Amino acid sequence: MLHLQLRRLDLFCTVVQEGGVTRAAERLRVAQPWVSAQLRILEKAVDAPLFVRDGRRLALTEAGHRFHLWAADVLAGSTQVRRDIENLSAGLAGSLTVATSMAIGTYLVPPLLTALRHERAGADITAHISEPAAALRSVATGNADFAVATWSDELEPDPLHAEKLWEEPLVLAAAPDGPPDGDEITLAGVADLPLVGVPAGVAFDRTLGAQLRSHGMDELSYVMRLGHAEAMKRAVAANGWGCLAPSYAVADDVDAGRLRSVAITDAHLVEGIGLFHRESKFFSPLQQAAVEMLRHVAATRAGTPSAPGRAPETDSSAPDDDHLHGDTRADTMQS
Incomplete structure (x- = not known):
């Protein structure tokens, strides 16, 4: 009976999404x-x-709108409950599914989850990488425990709880032998360079555009837009172009001599890192440990002690900045 009722709710939500019965x-x-x-x-x-x-x-x-909100919440909750029960039945040490946005899921989250896996040998950990809106939808439907994604004031996280963790500085990534000369540049100088950008309209593009406008600048013009940081970095290195990127995404390339990190002297551009989860979400010990680890890293990045009850149980359960970013130079690239 319960299965049939849930199936009817899923059918109803599908009709809403598709706009018709057929x-x-x-x-x-x-x-x-x-x-x-x-x-x-x-x-x-x-x-x-x-x-x-x-x-x-x-x-x-109007009644349909109210019913749709309730049905979507019930379906998301049922998905989460099924996952929890399956994990208990399988005797797992716990499962964690994280939804992430592109660069964060490629560079920031994997070292953290790796450290967590070393501490909990039986943990079943999965990270899905997509654009921020899709990551948030995955959490809203109960298919992910929480999301770590680029923060944008224009994001609509409802019905999720949204928490801004920290901000990562943006630098100009340049080819070793390409422009500009030197390791510093003004924002106006950046605008004069051939640049590679992210696809128009994604969260990173919107938040960067808002910061540029706050400095009295128009949108940047790009020679090309690419959908992943690795493709952007390769294009920069091969063609002598530049790109604005979070420091954590280019740290290894700078160390290896594939790219140069150029500090922007007259503007502090950042990427916000956000944590998103359902308000009613019940975190298992493994999931709670992951959230606490993120908050510990956020407190470390901000140079403040962790809040009581939010720090990991041991120092080894949360990687320090060297572990998370591969090198302390990820911090100094902005100076």
């Missing part, structure tokens, strides 16, 4: 009359119409 039936690979019958059962249960016809699409009524 497309929902095709997506779920079921007969259209069956979908219509299930919707009638739901409407009878709540004693109110949930949809009205809007041209060729179905639109939610």
Whole structure:
């Protein structure tokens, strides 16, 4: 009975997402009359119409909007409960699924999760890398325990709890023999260089644009936009271009001589690192340890002691900055 009720809620949410019964039936690979019958059962249960016809699409009524919010929350909670029960039944030491944005998931999160895995040999740890909005959706639907993603004031984290952890300085990454001359540059000088950027509209692009406007600058023009930091860095090194990147993403390349880190002297540009999770989320000991580790790193990066009860149980359970970034030069690249 519970499975059938949850399936009806999932069907209802699918109809909302697809904007119609036919497309929902095709997506779920079921007969259209069956979908219509299930919707009638739901409407009878709540004693109110949930949809009205809007041209060729179905639109939610006011009651439908309220029901949709409740249904999405129930489905997300049920997904989380199923995962928790499966882990208990399997006798695992615990599972952790983290959703991350691109650069954060490539450079920042893996060393942290590796340190956590060394401390908990039976842990089942997974990290999914995507753009921030997709990472947040994964948490909202219960498919990830929390997300670590680029912070943007324009993000809409509802219904998630959003916590800004720390800010990473941005530097100009340049080819070893390319422009500019020297290890320092002004913001106006950056604008005159051939630059590689991230795709327009992603969180990093929006937050960078807002900071540039606060310094009285228009949007930068790019010779090319690429969707991953590794591709951007390769393009910079091969063509003598430049890119604005968080210091942690270029530290290893600077150490190896593949790139130069050029400090921006008249502006402090940053990437915010955010933690996102469901308000009602119950964290297992493993998941709580991961959250505490993130907060410990945030406190260390800010130069302040960890809040009571938030520090890891032992120093070894949370990597210091050298472990997280590979080298303390990730801090000094901005100076």
